[in-house]
Amino acid sequence: MKMSKLFIQTLREFPSDAEVISHKMLIRAGYIRKLSSGIYSYLPLMRRVLKKIETIVREEMDAAGAQELLMPFVQPRELWEESGRWEVYGKELMRLKDRHNHEMCLGPTHEEVITAVARDSIKSYKQMPVNLYQIQSKFRDEVRPRYGLLRGREFIMKDAYSFDVDQAGLDREYQNMAKTYTKIFERCGLETKMVQSDSGAIGGSVSHEFMVITDQDSGENDVFYCNSCDYAANSNHAVSKLPEVNTDGGFIETKIVDTPNTKTIEELARFLNIQPSVILKTLVYIADKEPVLVLIRADKSIEETKLMNALGVNEIRIASAEEIKELMRKHGFDAEPGFIGPITGVRTIADETVRGLKNFVAGINQTDKHMTGASLPEINHYADLRLVQAGELCPQCGKPLPITGGIEVGNIFKLGTKYSKSMNAVFLDENSQSKPYVMGCYGIGISRTAAAAVEACHDENGIKWPLAIAPYHAVIVPVNIQDAVQTEIAEKLYKELQDAGVEAVLDDRVERAGVKFKDADLIGFPFRITAGKTAADGLVELKTRSTGEVETVTPEEASSRIIKNCKRQGT
RNA sequence: CGGGAUGUAGCGCAGCUUGGUAGCGCACCUCGCUUGGGACGAGGGGGUCGCACGUUCAAAUCGUGUCAUCCCGACCA
Numbered sequence: 001m002k003m004s005k006l007f008i009q010t011l012r013e014f015p016s017d018a019e020v021i022s023h024k025m026l027i028r029a030g031y032i033r034k035l036s037s038g039i040y041s042y043l044p045l046m047r048r049v050l051k052k053i054e055t056i057v058r059e060e061m062d063a064a065g066a067q068e069l070l071m072p073f074v075q076p077r078e079l080w081e082e083s084g085r086w087e088v089y090g091k092e093l094m095r096l097k098d099r100h101n102h103e104m105c106l107g108p109t110h111e112e113v114i115t116a117v118a119r120d121s122i123k124s125y126k127q128m129p130v131n132l133y134q135i136q137s138k139f140r141d142e143v144r145p146r147y148g149l150l151r152g153r154e155f156i157m158k159d160a161y162s163f164d165v166d167q168a169g170l171d172r173e174y175q176n177m178a179k180t181y182t183k184i185f186e187r188c189g190l191e192t193k194m195v196q197s198d199s200g201a202i203g204g205s206v207s208h209e210f211m212v213i214t215d216q217d218s219g220e221n222d223v224f225y226c227n228s229c230d231y232a233a234n235s236n237h238a239v240s241k242l243p244e245v246n247t248d249g250g251f252i253e254t255k256i257v258d259t260p261n262t263k264t265i266e267e268l269a270r271f272l273n274i275q276p277s278v279i280l281k282t283l284v285y286i287a288d289k290e291p292v293l294v295l296i297r298a299d300k301s302i303e304e305t306k307l308m309n310a311l312g313v314n315e316i317r318i319a320s321a322e323e324i325k326e327l328m329r330k331h332g333f334d335a336e337p338g339f340i341g342p343i344t345g346v347r348t349i350a351d352e353t354v355r356g357l358k359n360f361v362a363g364i365n366q367t368d369k370h371m372t373g374a375s376l377p378e379i380n381h382y383a384d385l386r387l388v389q390a391g392e393l394c395p396q397c398g399k400p401l402p403i404t405g406g407i408e409v410g411n412i413f414k415l416g417t418k419y420s421k422s423m424n425a426v427f428l429d430e431n432s433q434s435k436p437y438v439m440g441c442y443g444i445g446i447s448r449t450a451a452a453a454v455e456a457c458h459d460e461n462g463i464k465w466p467l468a469i470a471p472y473h474a475v476i477v478p479v480n481i482q483d484a485v486q487t488e489i490a491e492k493l494y495k496e497l498q499d500a501g502v503e504a505v506l507d508d509r510v511e512r513a514g515v516k517f518k519d520a521d522l523i524g525f526p527f528r529i530t531a532g533k534t535a536a537d538g539l540v541e542l543k544t545r546s547t548g549e550v551e552t553v554t555p556e557e558a559s560s561r562i563i564k565n566c567k568r569q570g571t
Numbered sequence: 572c573g574g575g576a577u578g579u580a581g582c583g584c585a586g587c588u589u590g591g592u593a594g595c596g597c598a599c600c601u602c603g604c605u606u607g608g609g610a611c612g613a614g615g616g617g618g619u620c621g622c623a624c625g626u627u628c629a630a631a632u633c634g635u636g637u638c639a640u641c642c643c644g645a646c647c648a
Binding site: 009010011012013014015016017018019028029035036047143146263264265266281282283284285294296298301302303317318321336337338339361363387442455472477479480481482510511512513514515516517518519521522530532533541 | 572575577581582583584587596597598606607608609610627639640641642647648
């Protein structure tokens, strides 16, 4: 490709409305263009990057035995009612009506459709196992799209669905996919961790996410992973061992004390001169519209995903001050938030940390009062509800757990029979028994992977694409277009590289060297060959973008080095 | 959904307080000059100032409404 013909416009400045680095870089370097909030055009360079990733995904999925298909993007309401998700999915599901007033939605994921497809085709155990995948645009009407391609509303995803006759089959395919995903991201040149995670709205039991590791503030998720063993988990699923702390308040007698204006744990602890670890914190949540008391040791916090799972509800939120007062009135109390304690007759769940409390401090549902030397009421429901924090200890080996940022680029779920049961998708086994398929689903965010790569690979001058997913492998820069020797060397190299299968760009623009160099860095070509001053001596300059290394070599040496590198990538 | 901010040329911005022919830098076109890290000079093209209504002789500017975009929050007793 000649640079003069390439459909691209680089910008001299970063866009003012972009926040994260991948968003800024991709816009400035001419890869994407925003059309609407969370909706982007992929310009030719970006399309090439996406295709590279898609190709790697297809090759590895096919090698793993999966088959590609393509399902509809617009789906009818009825299908989503079968699975029960028309109600459950919420506002992220983009709903619309066709001209006959028939309700439809844009596919945010395809469990329903694939289950319907399978239901029509897979009648016998002999047709399984089978794994079907597609690469397609998805639409999720995010509450707040942000971070460019990292959290867009429309995005490209590879989604795969497996069908097995039993759990053992699913377990095998799950392992197969875990291995395949590891290989895919490795080939993309990305360092990822497979972490335990919550299964969220998709449903099912076991799930893992593949995270590109970043520094904590640039990732979308917090990830804990142990440096000493193989433990790794998303913060919404992480567990830990707690360092020893005092959980005995040491109060000799049980009594009610005045604690004026101690609405927060911090104020209360300071007022009573005690540690938060001897206070029982009582939170009021509204879980699927019902109030629930949630108890936890006051130096710890609730992980709401865990709470939601433990309660078996779809939606939770912290109760408003009004709702709390209302609840108090209903049970004959008059207390402000900040002085709430256990109440009999209200659904109550306690975090495991509560078990260890002795002679502690708790609210008694009376404003400006607390009880010291309290002991535990009877609690029927204990669960792990705690948000793991940095500095807590690895649950497997006891070493301190560091926290880091992570960008989720892939996930794998064991769905089990959730969808096959609800949608009555069954087959006959060898005993002529009718059984629901045992399903798994496996996603990779194609466009997000590209953005994550930029997050992980860049410097202040621009993008440093991994060779395997770069839009082009190399750029050749004749410094002075009017210098016959330089252009001749450049064009010869250009042809040579192309003939060898290297994707090269010849920067034939009538521009000064500085412009070409700046653009080359910004766009992120892995290799740059410069035919400049030394061209008269038969030498060119080879620059490797990832390392910044610059060498003066013969043109033959430069091209053979690049060809060798590209061959190694198998591209 | 709550709070904050911003909408003026493809991008980045000024002008608005105090209403009077819409500007600057980059990008784009032409010519000259220059050619190793975003040169320079000269000349040019491009905007119903987000949209609607209102006030006024006159609105980018004032008022009301609306839409869009971005940021923060929706985290705890």
